[in-house]
Amino acid sequence: MQARMKNPVLMVPEAMKALQALGASTHHGPLPANLLEIVHLRASQINGCSVCVDGHAKLAKKAGETDERLFAVSAWRDAPYFNEAERAALALTEAVTRIGDRSDPVPDDVWNDAAKHYDEQSLSFLLLAIAGINVWNRLNVATRQPAGLWKP
Numbered sequence: 001m002q003a004r005m006k007n008p009v010l011m012v013p014e015a016m017k018a019l020q021a022l023g024a025s026t027h028h029g030p031l032p033a034n035l036l037e038i039v040h041l042r043a044s045q046i047n048g049c050s051v052c053v054d055g056h057a058k059l060a061k062k063a064g065e066t067d068e069r070l071f072a073v074s075a076w077r078d079a080p081y082f083n084e085a086e087r088a089a090l091a092l093t094e095a096v097t098r099i100g101d102r103s104d105p106v107p108d109d110v111w112n113d114a115a116k117h118y119d120e121q122s123l124s125f126l127l128l129a130i131a132g133i134n135v136w137n138r139l140n141v142a143t144r145q146p147a148g149l150w151k152p
Contacts (some may be wrong), residue, residue, distance in 0.1 A: 001146045002119035008139055022132045029125035033063040035089060039126070040074050040133040042090055043097045045074050047137035050147035056133075089126060090127075096130045 009016035018089035026036060037060035044052035057070055072079035076090045092106070092114040118126060139145075 001144055003145050004143045007143060007145055019132065019135060022128060026125050028130040031121050031125050031129070034060060034065050035064065035086060036129050037063050038069070038086065039089055039093045039129055041070070041073050042076070042093050043130060044137055045134045046094065046097045047134065047141060049140045050139035051140045051145045052133065052137055054147040085133060088113045088117045092126065093130050096127065097134055 009019060027033060032121060039057050040056040041053060041060060044056055060070055066081075069079075069081045072081050073090075076082050076087060082090065088110075091110045095106045095110045114126070
């Protein structure tokens with residue numbers, strides 16, 4: 001695959017700085033790095049962003065994720081490898097990523113389950129991480145950025 005153009009953040013350096021700052025800020029909070037990486041991976045799978053699927057799987061490995069868990073992220077509901085808090089984060093990730101797929105984009109049961117496991121500060125970090133990866137996914141998918149070029 002060949003990119004349609006350079007990634008827009010390369011053309012608008014202030015946007016790159018802003019997105020990198022957003023990403024860095026989510027990694028300086030209470031959520032474990034491996035949780036952030038499986039959240040990034042799941043959103044990227046949904047959005048079909050090969051760059052981010054490739055990169056965040058590698059980053060997740062560096063954060064200590066096992067192959068079994070990485071292979072099962074797309075089937076987390078049926079896989080035995082995730083605890084209840086991780087399942088709540090993945091459900092919230094799916095809901096926030098697919099906001100146009102239903103009339104109640106983030107249903108109360110999904111929100112309440114996440115709120116049961118994460119306080120407001122942690123939820124803030126989680127939501128910002130989900131929003132951030134969705135921005136990257138949309139930029140990469142729209143411009144057809146090829147996987148494998150970026151090395152974390």
